[in-house]
Amino acid sequence: MIKAFIVDNDRLRPVDDLLQNSDAVVWVDLLSPTKEEETTIETWLGIAVPTREEMEEIEISSRLYVEDGAYFMTAILPAQTELDDPLMSPVTFVLAGSRLITVRYHEPKAFKTFPLRAEKVATGCTSGDTILIGLLEAIVDRLADILERAGRDVEAISRDIFEARSTKVSKRNRDFQELLKGIGRKEDLASSVRDSLISLQRLAGFLAHASTQTKMSKDTRARIKTLSRDVLSLADHATFLSQKISFLLDATLGMISIEQNAIIKIFSVAAVIFLPPTLVASTYGMNFDIIPELKWHFGYPFAIGMMVLSAILPFWYFRRRGWL
Template identity: 70%
Template sequence: MIKAFVADNDRLRVVSDLLANKERVVWIDLLAPTKEEEGAIERLIGVDIPTREEMEEIEISSRLYAENGSYVMTATLPAHSDGDRPEMLPVTFVLAGTRLVTVRYHEPRAFATFPLRAEKTDTGCTSGETILISLLEAIVDRLADVLERASREVVDISQDIFQSTEKKASKRDRDFQIVLHRIGSKEDLVSKIQDSLLTLQRLAGFLANVVSQDKQGKDLRARVKTIARDVVSLSDHASFQTQKITFLLDATLGMINIQQNAIIKIVSVAAVVFLPPTLVASIYGMNFDIMPELRWFFGYPLALGLMILSAVLPFWFFRRKGWL
């Protein structure tokens, strides 16, 4: 699918007929293009558009390069990032003269919100460079929102771990299983955002060199530097969240080990407490003909007393030592 935009009083306006407005078009957005659509755009801008396989290559030379006076930049962006499993796919930005061409196979939120905002308000989008920078700003803002949401949810997980009010052991075990699942989901989300920020950081550095060649683009250079600083700041924040998630994972496993040790301790204490009474009962349960207490009148009460005393003494000793 092809969407074409023209500049109209520093605003973007969608046009339905690309060929009829090809001289005025400043942004061409390709969503899952067919080979015929790719060929038509390549003939229009005079630059080969990367295929999906080429976009997915991880080498920097395959993602950031110049060709025939045009600049091709590819970054990995998330889509459907309101959940914990965003769809991560590459998006290619092609600066061809005064035009911007974007190629994508999924729908990041910025590609839906930015055109609407640029159509309603004056964003200064008059060329491919200004559109690209404004679009990157929207993408960085979206990534910041995703990280902020993840940070709040990490705080909630921390409270569930360290401020749990559940007393029943089986319920606590189920809660910790849920917490482990949530921690894994947040780690996966944050790591994907980190990967996206890394590609954007490289793209911003490449774009800074491109914009620096324009002697009239002082304002654009400043905006690109701001994008680069924001990306670095978000990357640092994502790294901090990763460390916190790792700590929460270790803490959760530690809490599970503490609970398991407490259960084992109770079982061990119970075994020690009931061992002496069992020994007394075993002794007086032997079937020998000659046993001094066998026909004694107080033999039965004495055996019961010994069993109770042998159980109480270890229990009292454990309580005094603080082991219970």
């Protein structure tokens, strides 16, 4: 699909026919383009549109390069971020003269919100470089929103871990299972956002170099520097969030270990408490002809009392030492 935009009264306006408005088009957005659509763009601008396989290459030289006078920049961007399992896919930005071409195979939310805003409000996006910076700013704002939401969710998980929990063992086990699943989902989200921010950080550095080569305006270069600082601060925040998630994972595993140790402790104490009564019962259960209490009238209650007392004394001792 080809989406083309022109500038109308300092606002972006979509047009249906690219070729009829080819002279006025400043931004072309290719969404899952077909071979014919790629050929149309290549013939129109005289550049090679990168394929999906080329966009997915991880070498820096394959993501940031200059070819035929156009600047190619690829970043990893998330989509479907309303869920905890975002779709991560590369997006290529091509700055060809005064035009911007974007190539993508998924739907990051910024590609929906930015054109709508630029169509309603005069944002100063009148050429390819200003549109690119405005789009990147919208992407960074979206990533910041994702990190803020993830941070609130992590705080909620932290409260669930350290606050008083159910006294029922089966309920606690289910709670810990849900906590581990939640922590895993947040770690995946934070890692995905951090990878996206790293790719944007490299893209911003490359764009800053391109701005000097293409003699962009002073205001545009200042916006690129601000964008770089914002991306760097968000990357630091994403790293902090990942470290906190790792701490919560260790804390959860520690709580599970404490639960298991408490259960084993109960069984160990129970075994020690019932060991003396078992010893008394075993003694009076021996089949010898001569046992002093065998014919004694109070032998049975005496043996029962010995067993009860031998169970109470260890229990009292453990409570006194604080082991129970």
